[in-house]
Amino acid sequence: xxxxxxxxxxxxxxxxxxxxxxxxxxxxxxxxxxxxxxxxxxxxxxxxxxxxxxxxxxxxxxxxxxxxxxxxxxxxxxxxxxxxxxxxxxxxxxxxxxxxxxxxxxxxxxxxxxxxxxxxxxxxxxxxxxxxxxxxxxxx
Amino acid sequence: xxxxxxxxxxxxxxxxxxxxxxxxxxxxxxxxxxxxxxxxxxxxxxxxxxxxxxxxxxxxxxxxxxxxxxxxxxxxxxxxxxxxxxxxxxxxxxxxxxxxxxxxxxxxxxxxxxxxxxxxxxxxxxxxxxxxxxxxxxxx
Amino acid sequence: xxxxxxxxxxxxxxxxxxxxxxxxxxxxxxxxxxxxxxxxxxxxxxxxxxxxxxxxxxxxxxxxxxxxxxxxxxxxxxxxxxxxxxxxxxxxxxxxxxxxxxxxxxxxxxxxxxxxxxxxxxxxxxxxxxxxxxxxxxxx
Numbered sequence: 001x002x003x004x005x006x007x008x009x010x011x012x013x014x015x016x017x018x019x020x021x022x023x024x025x026x027x028x029x030x031x032x033x034x035x036x037x038x039x040x041x042x043x044x045x046x047x048x049x050x051x052x053x054x055x056x057x058x059x060x061x062x063x064x065x066x067x068x069x070x071x072x073x074x075x076x077x078x079x080x081x082x083x084x085x086x087x088x089x090x091x092x093x094x095x096x097x098x099x100x101x102x103x104x105x106x107x108x109x110x111x112x113x114x115x116x117x118x119x120x121x122x123x124x125x126x127x128x129x130x131x132x133x134x135x136x137x138x139x140x
Numbered sequence: 141x142x143x144x145x146x147x148x149x150x151x152x153x154x155x156x157x158x159x160x161x162x163x164x165x166x167x168x169x170x171x172x173x174x175x176x177x178x179x180x181x182x183x184x185x186x187x188x189x190x191x192x193x194x195x196x197x198x199x200x201x202x203x204x205x206x207x208x209x210x211x212x213x214x215x216x217x218x219x220x221x222x223x224x225x226x227x228x229x230x231x232x233x234x235x236x237x238x239x240x241x242x243x244x245x246x247x248x249x250x251x252x253x254x255x256x257x258x259x260x261x262x263x264x265x266x267x268x269x270x271x272x273x274x275x276x277x278x279x280x
Numbered sequence: 281x282x283x284x285x286x287x288x289x290x291x292x293x294x295x296x297x298x299x300x301x302x303x304x305x306x307x308x309x310x311x312x313x314x315x316x317x318x319x320x321x322x323x324x325x326x327x328x329x330x331x332x333x334x335x336x337x338x339x340x341x342x343x344x345x346x347x348x349x350x351x352x353x354x355x356x357x358x359x360x361x362x363x364x365x366x367x368x369x370x371x372x373x374x375x376x377x378x379x380x381x382x383x384x385x386x387x388x389x390x391x392x393x394x395x396x397x398x399x400x401x402x403x404x405x406x407x408x409x410x411x412x413x414x415x416x417x418x419x420x
Contacts, residue, residue: 002142002282002418004177004279006247037284038320038416040178040243044254046194052380054326054372059361063369064376066358071211071351078206081199089203092194096204100192100257101243103320103381105416107286112414114324117380134252136178136245138142138278138418139284142282144317144419146387180318180383184394186334211351218346221339229343232334236344240332240397241383274392276318276385278282278418 004138005032011131013123016087018051018061021133022119026111028135035109037139041102041119044132047091048123049098055118068094074126084125091124098122106139144278145172151271153263156227158191158201161273162259166251168275175249177279181242181259184272187231188263189238195258208234214266224265231264238262246279284418285312291411293403296367298331298341301413302399306391308415315389317419321382321399324412327371328403329378335398348374354406364405371404378402386419 007028011021029039043050054060072093075086082088102119105112113119121131147168151161169179183190194200212233215226222228242259245252253259261271287308291301309319323330334340352373355366362368382399385392393399401411 002284004142006176006245008252036286038178038318038418040245042244042252044252044257046192046200046254046256051376052326053376057361057363060326060369060372063359063361064373067352067373068376070358072207078210079203081197081203083197089200092200093204093207096191096193096208097237097377099239099379099381101241101381103243103383104322105286105320105414107414107416112288112322112324112416114326114412116326117324132254134245134247136247136252138178144282146316146385148392178318180385182384182392184392184397186332186340186394186396212347218350219343221337221343223337229340232340233344233347236331236333236348237377239379241379241381243383272394274385274387276387276392278318 002140007135009133011121013129013131015126015128016123018120018122020055020118020120025119034106034137034139037106037137039104039106040136042134043100044134046095047125048121048131049095050100050102051098051120051122052102052117053120054116056116087126094124142280147275149273151261153269153271155266155268156263158260158262160195160258160260165259174246174277174279177246177277179244179246180276182274183240184274186235187265188261188271189235190240190242191238191260191262192257193260194256196256227266234264282420287415289413291401293409293411295406295408296403298400298402300335300398300400305399314386314417314419317386317417319384319386320416322414323380324414326375327405328401328411329375330380330382331378331400331402332397333400334396336396367406374404
């Protein structure tokens with residue numbers, strides 16, 4: 001019988017960077033006891049992102065961060081919205097360039113992630129934040 | 141008992157820019173009477189995007205537009221596909237850099253949007269268009 | 281009665297470029313016999329993307345590829361993660377800038393794709409790869 005479940009994770013960041021939370025997601029899925037269905041994640045913020053990326057070599061995260069820092073420079077004179085500092089508007093742009101929603105099927109009790117895929121919260125602000133991620137599952 | 145519903149919104153744009161339509165979505169959800177489940181939005185076009193972004197300070201939209209205009213310049217000599225004008229191919233690139241799908245859980249009758257999150261149609265063409273957004277809901 | 285189905289497609293690429301696979305998706309949907317519901321696609325890799333884009337003029341794909349090649353240059357000295365060659369880290373960045381998940385509602389037996397929308401696998405590596413796409417459907 002199909003059913004659904006909701007949960008909210010709060011993730012504490014220590015400033016800009018990629019934070020993997022795959023384990024928190026799979027722990028919740030085990031607890032609610034689903035075997036097959038669809039997982040959806042929604043980040044309730046506009047200055048951070050959800051990202052599925054390689055979780056093997058940490059240089060990948062370092063290079064992603066370096067590329068986005070060059071593409072969307074802090075303190076760019078183009079920006080008018082600077083109320084919260086020079087990383088304020090770049091954080092919104094980085095969010096627009098990435099995503100705040102993810103979906104991953106669950107099949108035979110395993111998320112359909114590839115061998116090297118991890119689920120990340122990408123904090124775009126320089127200061128620490130508490131970030132809320134809504135989880136939804138529908139399946140059986 | 142789980143059930144599903146479909147709807148299509150047609151949004152009229154007045155040319156390039158961000159158009160919030162959160163209210164049209166919540167109005168439909170109230171009408172069909174769901175309390176918990178998953179909302180999916182799909183934009184049926186390749187030269188506009190769906191975006192969740194800050195709906196407080198309008199400067200955020202102004203700065204997003206300014207950044208994308210600089211990143212993907214109209215009339216760039218790189219582009220071959222210019223049949224509909226110098227904003228034609230930049231519109232496709234902007235769409236590739238953003239998204240045409242969104243998902244938002246509904247829990248206890250409220251969309252799991254953050255305090256500052258609004259749902260936007262981002263028109264990338266300079267001229268007015270009628271844009272169709274398919275809505276799907278599954279839940280109860 | 282709502283039910284769900286899973287499938288996995290393996291797509292062979294011949295190196296960097298956009299490969300349409302809309303037909304493989306609709307063929308599977310016809311076979312499993314759904315009429316209404318939600319299709320989700322998840323790509324199990326971190327150096328390729330899923331993209332919905334125009335499937336009429338092939339110049340659109342040529343221009344998308346040209347833009348991303350200029351935006352994220354192969355061999356950029358910024359990158360430290362170069363184990364698999366000069367297109368290794370650019371492939372991860374291109375994936376972060378696009379998406380690995382897509383959702384499309386199915387209504388009255390038809391995917392809610394726009395007239396010009398096709399479903400593409402975007403291979404970001406120069407060499408041929410076998411790419412796995414997980415499909416999930418829930419509906420009736």
